[in-house]
Amino acid sequence: MSDSHIDREVLSDLQExxxxxxxxxxxxxxxxxxxxxxxxxxAKSADELAHAAHSFKGSSSNMGxxxxxxxxxxxxxxxxxxxxxxxxxxxxxxxxxxxxxxxLYRAECQRVSSE
Numbered sequence: 255m256s257d258s259h260i261d262r263e264v265l266s267d268l269q270e271x272x273x274x275x276x277x278x279x280x281x282x283x284x285x286x287x288x289x290x291x292x293x294x295x296x297a298k299s300a301d302e303l304a305h306a307a308h309s310f311k312g313s314s315s316n317m318g319x320x321x322x323x324x325x326x327x328x329x330x331x332x333x334x335x336x337x338x339x340x341x342x343x344x345x346x347x348x349x350x351x352x353x354x355x356x357x358l359y360r361a362e363c364q365r366v367s368s369e
Contacts, residue, residue: 259354264318265362277366280359283317291352294329294345303341304333310348319355322348 269276290313293306311326325348332341 259319259321259351260358261318261320268317269366277363279317280363280366283313284356284359284363286313287352287356291349294348300333300336300338303338304330307333314355317359319351319359322351322355325351 268279272279287310290306290310294303294310297303297306307326307330311323311330314320314323314326325344329341329344329348332338332344
């Protein structure tokens with residue numbers, strides 16, 4: 255099962271592989287994502303921005319946050335190709351998508367902890 259924000263099959267596979275560590279994996283992803291989002295907003299150079307987008311893309315992809323990973327890929331490509339005008343719109347899209355993902359993953363954390 256998949257939706258526009260997350261690939262639930264990836265989450266199911268992660269839960270199967272991680273077993274008792276699955277909840278910790280979700281919580282770590284959420285904590286790490288907050289830091290990566292801050293790095294996107296606080297980047298002082300194109301290199302810092304590209305690195306933050308690349309890191310966020312990888313972790314999002316690994317955790318099944320497919321739309322978020324795609325937006326981060328777009329940001330990384332834009333930064334590497336230049337110019338950076340209008341890039342704020344893409345960062346705002348990442349913010350909005352992460353808000354949706356965060357809500358879904360927090361619900362997943364609650365579901366797992368109540369099992």
